[in-house]
Amino acid sequence: MRNRFRILSLATVVLAFCGTPLAAGIVVEWAELPDPSVQVFEDPYRDLSPEQFDDVVFALRLRSRLQGTGGTAQERQKWQVLLVETEDALATDDIDVDWLLSQREAVTERRKLAGASGNPLFDGRVVTLVGFAIPAPPDPDGHAVAYLVPKLGMCSHMPPPPPNQMIRVRLNDDWTPSYLHEQVQLTGTLTIAPSSRHMVVVDGLMPMRATFLLDADSIKTQDTVQGQTYNNKSLVDRLRAAAHRKTGGLTASD
Known part of the structure; x- marks a missing residue:
């Protein structure tokens, strides 16, 4: 009886850590995605007022x-x-x-490494993330694609995030973003697979550099952002998303 209680307690701890049932994947926060081993480095420019x-x-x-x-x-x-x-x-x-x-060149390289390196802890793991989806041209094989970013407006009215804060997502056949920055919860296999594309977003041709690739198995849309209804699904956003889905948009290879 005591052993059974210990097993149940362990299962409870695991479920609490993941936040959702195990089948849904490990819940990952964006701050956990960078490789922690290269985040601390000497940067004399950072110490300047x-x-x-x-x-x-x-x-x-x-x-x-x-x-x-x-x-x-x-x-x-x-x-x-x-x-x-x-x-x-x-x-x-x-x-x-x-x-x-x-020190300028050395610091530049350290910053690039910190911004591009992915956390190996999540490489090949089934994870669940919440973010904002940007519709993208499909892959050459016709597979639907989107990019996931942590903040509303990134890559359009805000600069792109560092590569390890952007995820290239291969979507399943059930869903594609209907407008820019649609808030979603995605579950799938996350791998470290750096990619670089260029595509038209809001302000023109934008570099989309992603450290991670997510093969999405489960997609849940969310209609609220910070407790407020997200209704700015403009006609321009919808038309642009539709153009990516139907014509493939403008893209460049790796």
């Missing part, structure tokens, strides 16, 4: 002007004075502009 960052940018612009041939002798003298004053002010805060410049 807004004022310090502005001073660094100003110093770089002044250096660029002085390296060129433009400007009168009086203007160039003024730029030199401003440069010395700006770099001296930064030096009082122990900020070395030359050292920051030497």
Whole structure:
């Protein structure tokens, strides 16, 4: 009897962790998708205050002007004075502009890696996510496709998210988004399969770089966003979604 109780308790804990029955997949939050092993790294630019960052940018612009041939002798003298004053002010805060410049490429690569690396914990797992679906041109084999993003407006009125915050979704035959940013709950097998496409969204041709691929088995639409009815399913949104479904839209290969 005691062993039976322990088994039931373990099942209760597992169900509570997943949030839904096991068949529905592990409930995953967007913040869990990046690879945690590459998220912590040295980034001296991140430690700058807004004022310090502005001073660094100003110093770089002044250096660029002085390296060129433009400007009168009086203007160039003024730029030199401003440069010395700006770099001296930064030096009082122990900020070395030359050292920051030497770190720029390394920091850029670290940021790219942090934004593109997917969490291997979920590779090949059946998961459930909630997000906003963007209709996309179908795959060459005719399979319906959408992109899932964590926030309303991404890739249209907002920039695209980092690749590990975008999921390319191969949909089943039962559903495709009827408008941009339709809120959905998707369940399926998630794999780390980086892809890069270009397609027309709202503001023109948009790069769609996704770290993950989700083969959706179950799709549930949700009519509310943060407790409010989501009714801005404009005619333009519907026509654009229909164009992707019927004509394939504009796309580029990997």
